[in-house]
Amino acid sequence: MSYANEMPTLTAADAALSSTLRMSVMRLGRRLRSQRSDSTLTLTQLATLSTLDRHGPLSPGELAAQERVQPPSMTRVIAGLEERGLVVRGPHLTDRRQVLVSVSPAGKALLREDRRQRDAWLSQRLHELSPEELGLLRAAAPVLERLARS
Amino acid sequence: MSYANEMPTLTAADAALSSTLRMSVMRLGRRLRSQRSDSTLTLTQLATLSTLDRHGPLSPGELAAQERVQPPSMTRVIAGLEERGLVVRGPHLTDRRQVLVSVSPAGKALLREDRRQRDAWLSQRLHELSPEELGLLRAAAPVLERLARS
DNA sequence: TATTGTTATACTCTATAACTATA
DNA sequence: TATAGTTATAGAGTATAACAATA
Numbered sequence: 001m002s003y004a005n006e007m008p009t010l011t012a013a014d015a016a017l018s019s020t021l022r023m024s025v026m027r028l029g030r031r032l033r034s035q036r037s038d039s040t041l042t043l044t045q046l047a048t049l050s051t052l053d054r055h056g057p058l059s060p061g062e063l064a065a066q067e068r069v070q071p072p073s074m075t076r077v078i079a080g081l082e083e084r085g086l087v088v089r090g091p092h093l094t095d096r097r098q099v100l101v102s103v104s105p106a107g108k109a110l111l112r113e114d115r116r117q118r119d120a121w122l123s124q125r126l127h128e129l130s131p132e133e134l135g136l137l138r139a140a141a142p143v144l145e146r147l148a149r150s
Numbered sequence: 151m152s153y154a155n156e157m158p159t160l161t162a163a164d165a166a167l168s169s170t171l172r173m174s175v176m177r178l179g180r181r182l183r184s185q186r187s188d189s190t191l192t193l194t195q196l197a198t199l200s201t202l203d204r205h206g207p208l209s210p211g212e213l214a215a216q217e218r219v220q221p222p223s224m225t226r227v228i229a230g231l232e233e234r235g236l237v238v239r240g241p242h243l244t245d246r247r248q249v250l251v252s253v254s255p256a257g258k259a260l261l262r263e264d265r266r267q268r269d270a271w272l273s274q275r276l277h278e279l280s281p282e283e284l285g286l287l288r289a290a291a292p293v294l295e296r297l298a299r300s
Numbered sequence: 301t302a303t304t305g306t307t308a309t310a311c312t313c314t315a316t317a318a319c320t321a322t323a
Numbered sequence: 324t325a326t327a328g329t330t331a332t333a334g335a336g337t338a339t340a341a342c343a344a345t346a
Contacts, residue, residue: 014276014284018269020291022182027298029179032172042336061304073337075306097304097345119168125300126164133293134164140290141170143283148177150275192313211327223314225329247322247327 035121041084044069046114048077049086049107057102059092086110185271191234194219196264198227199236199257207252209242236260 033043041049044067051066052058058066064074078101081087086107092098103111126134183193191199194217201216202208208216214224228251231237236257242248253261276284 015269015273017284017288017291018272018276019265020295021287022265022268022272024291024294024298025175025178026182028175028294031298032176044336059304060306070338071305072307072339076336095304095346099305115169115172118172119165122168122172123165125297126168128300129293129296133296134167136286136290137171137293138167140286141167141174143279143287144174144178145170146279146283147275148174148181150278194313209327210329220315221328222316222330226313242327245323245327249328 032118032122035118041110042077042080044073045077045081048074049081049103049111052087052101052103053108053111057090057100059098059100061098063101081107182268182272185268191260192227192230194223195227195231198224199231199253199261202237202251202253203258203261207240207250209248209250211248213251231257 048063048067051063055066060074060078061071063078064071067074067077069077078087078089082089084106085104087101088104090100090102092100126137129137198213198217201213205216210224210228211221213228214221217224217227219227228237228239232239234256235254237251238254240250240252242250276287279287
């Protein structure tokens with residue numbers, strides 16, 4: 001038999017699936033990104049705030065690595081967030097060279113509001129789908145989540 | 151009966167679906183975006199090239215509106231693309247003030263290569279899914295596409 | 301001597317304002 | 324007089340290099 005028949009999981013139809021999926025994800029992402037509550041914050045600042053909220057307190061160096069930014073840039077990002085009272089800088093417990101940055105209550109409130117507004121847009125779009133389409137989406141959501149994590 | 155019962159299409163479960171979907175799309179988008187073939191091109195330049203490829207020849211002003219950029223910025227973007235031989239500038243047929251920008255063969259080749267590399271990453275991830283998961287994704291892909299267009 | 305974080309400086313990208321050519 | 328495009332200039336955002344403090 002031909003080589004293609006020996007690997008039936010990935011066919012020509014899946015190459016098309018790749019393209020479709022990629023375009024949809026990129027477009028949808030662009031839409032979601034443009035739906036921001038507090039447009040005075042940079043995308044990097046927002047991402048940094050979100051990372052801190054997920055991981056808990058981190059040092060500037062660790063944050064820079066996470067966000068794929070150079071340390072000096074992260075210094076500026078943190079300064080901006082601190083100026084707005086969205087993060088707090090505290091001393092490291094054992095290493096006095098390091099600093100620990102954590103999200104303030106105001107920062108947590110901003111993140112909540114930001115998520116709410118984005119979800120509001122998406123919820124509206126979901127509301128316009130048929131029950132069948134919603135069902136398909138619900139079933140595929142965990143798969144998408146796995147893809148995004150891999 | 152309660153107000154909630156009168157609109158059964160959107161339930162609490164769908165609010166969770168919104169959040170999950172949003173996070174997955176954003177993360178997946180970030181992954182796909184980081185998989186670029188020609189990193190010397192700006193994201194705006196790449197997007198402009200892609201828009202030209204989809205819509206056909208456009209004037210700088212129309213391109214600026216499409217990409218949500220101011221005209222002077224688009225002038226620079228086009229200059230960069232032209233310098234690399236990825237686009238060509240030609241005269242408008244009836245209005246001599248206007249210019250028509252179109253994708254060159256080299257530009258089309260670059261777009262093809264760019265898409266191929268992104269799809270290669272995604273195809274690899276798809277290959278790691280089970281047949282059931284792939285099926286769910288195939289079924290939901292058109293719904294995602296509709297969402298992205300809306 | 302190595303590492304963490306900051307400051308100093310430069311480069312890229314985009315914006316607003318002013319200018320030129322055509323309608 | 325209005326519009327399309329460009330040039331001039333300025334303001335964000337990020338990078339590399341040099342520096343201070345601590346391990």
